[in-house]
Amino acid sequence: MFSEIMRYILDLGPTVMLPLVIIVFSKLLGMKLGDCFKSGLHIGIGFVGIGLVIGLMLDSIGPAAKAMADHFQINLPGFAVGWPGSSPMPWRAQSARGG
Incomplete structure (x- = not known):
């Protein structure tokens, strides 16, 4: 059951997964839930x-090239594309999503 839930969340892709990781990580560091959600939302939009x-x-x-x-x-x-353009690319890799 837990494995199926985790697989479903991981299959949502990096655009959903990274904000969730940020929300959980910032909550573990003691931020308010509203601030955690706002940070995760900003990361997702970016x-x-x-x-x-x-x-x-x-x-x-x-x-042109x-x-x-x-x-x-x-x-x-x-x-x-330089580091700003290539920095999100590792999150698209299957190994970054636990598989």
Whole structure:
């Protein structure tokens, strides 16, 4: 039963899981429940926002980078977004969600 509940929560994805972790962790540190919820909500909104920005950035910059690489005949196998863009990516990994 507990395993099924945990699997359901973990399957909700990082956009839901990270705010829940923040809420529980901040409550364990002694914050008021309202402040815990507010912090988790802010983290969740920021997480969704970063995902949207990365998606839009890849959609708009990707074709331009490919055209530049083709024009200058260089090989660019990857796309670097820096630490702000890549920091949420580990939470998308299955191992970060307990599986």
